[in-house]
Amino acid sequence: MSRHQYDLVQCMKQPGTRVGKVCQQCDGRCPICDSYVKPTAKVRICDGCSFGxxxxxxxxxxxxxxxxxxxxSAAYYCLECVRQEKHREGCPRIVNIGSSKADMMFKKVSTNSLQR
Ligand SMILES: [Zn+2]
Ligand SMILES: [Zn+2]
Ligand SMILES: [Zn+2]
Structure with missing residues (x-):
């Protein structure tokens, strides 16, 4: 159901004490399943993702x-994800925005090495 499940990867490191923030557009959206229903637990992100x-x-x-x-605004996990303990899996920040370029380069490199 989620639009981005296939091409976006989440950080999933051990969360620290910082609360994850979302923009107005994403306000109320669960970072795991994109649901806007019953925001329940505040999102914590890892130190790396809250830095600078x-x-x-x-x-x-x-x-x-x-x-x-x-x-x-503070990000929240929905009730359903908290029930399934998905909020304990790690820092939910999306990390690979704009990485399709890097993927293309990787493919190019591996094709080259195959030809040799
Ligand atoms: Zn946003
Ligand atoms: Zn959810
Ligand atoms: Zn993180």
Whole structure:
């Protein structure tokens, strides 16, 4: 059902204490299943994903949250994902936005080595 299940990868590192932030567009959306129903548990992201400029970006779409302190909304897991303990699996930030370029380069390199 999810649009991005196939081409987007989540970080899944051990979450730290920072709360994941989302932009207005993604407000109320569960980072696991995209549901807007019954937001239940606050999202925690790992230290790597809350560091520096990453902390100012939406964890779901990578949009900037604005410069002001406290901009963006806290992300929440939906009730269904909390029931299935999916919220314990790790940092849910989408990490491979814009990586299709890197994938293409990887394919090119592997084709070259096959030809040799
Ligand atoms: Zn967003
Ligand atoms: Zn969910
Ligand atoms: Zn992370």
């Amino acid at each position: 400029h990453l902390g100012d970006k939406c964890i779901l779409c990578g949009n900037g949250l604005g410069r002001e302190e406290g901009s963006g």
